Amino acid sequence: MFSFERRQFGPDFTFGVATAAYQIEGGQRDGRGPSIWDSFSATPGNVHGGDTGLAACNHYELWPQDLDLIRQGGFDAYRFSFSWPRIIPQGTGATNAAGLDFYDRLIDGMLERGIKPYATLYHWDLPSALQDRGGWMNRDIAGWFADYASLVASKFGDRLEAIATINEPWCVAFLSHYLGIHAPGYRDMRAAARAMHHVLFAHGTAVDALRGAGAKNLGIVLNLEKSEPATASDADRKACDFGDALFNRWYLGGVLKGEYPKVITDWLGSHLPENYQDDMAIVSRPLDWLGINYYTRGLYKAPDEPGHPVTQVKGELEKTDIGWEIYPQGLTDLLVRVSREYTPLPLYVTENGMAEVEGDTDPRRVRYYEDHLKAVLAARDAGADVRGYFAWSLLDNYEWAEGYSKRFGLVHVDYETQERTPKSSYRAFQGLLHNSPQG
Secondary structure, three states: OOOOOHHHHOOOOEEEEEOOHHHHOOOOOOOOOOEHHHHHHHOOOOOHHHOOOOOOOOHHHHHHHHHHHHHHHOOOEEEEEOOHHHHOOOOOOOOOHHHHHHHHHHHHHHHHOOOEEEEEEEOOOOEHHHHOOOHHHOOOHHHHHHHHHHHHHHHHHHHOOEEEEEEOHHHHHHHHHOOOOOOOOOOOHHHHHHHHHHHHHHHHHHHHHHHHOOOOOEEEEEEEEEEEEOOOOHHHHHHHHHHHHHHHHHHHHHHHHOOOOHHHHHHHHHHOOOOHHHHHHHHOOOOOEEEEEEEEEEEEEOOOOOOOOOEEEOOOOOEOOOOOEOOHHHHHHHHHHHHHHOOOOOEEEEEOOOOOOOOOOOHHHHHHHHHHHHHHHHHHHOOOOEEEEEEEOOEOOOOHHHOOOOOOOOEEEOOOOOOEEEOHHHHHHHHHHHHOOOO
């Protein structure tokens, strides 16, 4: 059990859990179109063990029991994502009635159980037909995404508590187009530069489209790290500044201030889209809230190899099963920094959690959540307007390039039988949320 009470977060604080469509749904039938993760995961060498999301957690059929787990856990909200290719199989044009019906049932199921739906429009499963047309490298994606956003708003907007346009644009753009670790798997500076701008330009066009369709409570979800130098040397401090600009300030500055860090625009240079500056008013459309996903810190030193701007190194802190350092103080620091330097908007921790090898008991994960929730309280005490916290993840699931080898869930999933078994971390939240007064 946790050592604090719910009342310490105040009466209006939202506790939730989070998932993503491709990671849990399965159900690649009933008119769903192919996505870039279908082809990426089918390509040998891209994903651990050759795993794919073909079955995942079969949330497509088992969603009622998953929603029951959320309700029984005492959570207020469920952060889920729509699958673009399930709704519009080719990315543009004709819609898929079965896909729309699925999300109708899912959202109604949340409301029937008293769970607030927090929706994300895009959590990485781009329709393959749009990748054929250049995907995030093509400026036209802003229009395609806006049309998709309008459709979602018209079909579901009146039942959604909040809508995020895009989850983790750094991963959509840089991880996937420069480092090549996620779909579509490019390792190309020009591809990355275009994706880094177009993903935020599309976010802005989607905000306009959502507001035009009457949708309320709009935001975006950024993954941020606490960037720190490996040593106090000037070279490592300079490397840290670059890493922070690339990982954090590009997206914070673009979305909240309409400006990109000069150190990165200088580095990308002519690879950036021509006249990208003309788009910055759209990139920085006003929002109602900001989501922050936090897992670890980035530790930087001067580059070891020619042509590389920085080198990222592993620190000495305790690590999760995926190799990420456990650093709760970084969450406090980020929340306070964002609230002081970038925006007075309400902040939500939209993902936080750890990979761990375990069965039904996961005491290290319980401690992880304990320490990070205390970090949220510390940020609130320091003046950050943090309104909610979503644990990642409800279920063990398809962890992208790691396949099924890494387990983040509060609930254990047997991928052979699809049996769900709550872990100790689930019980800790259940005890906090059911047995502790709200305020």
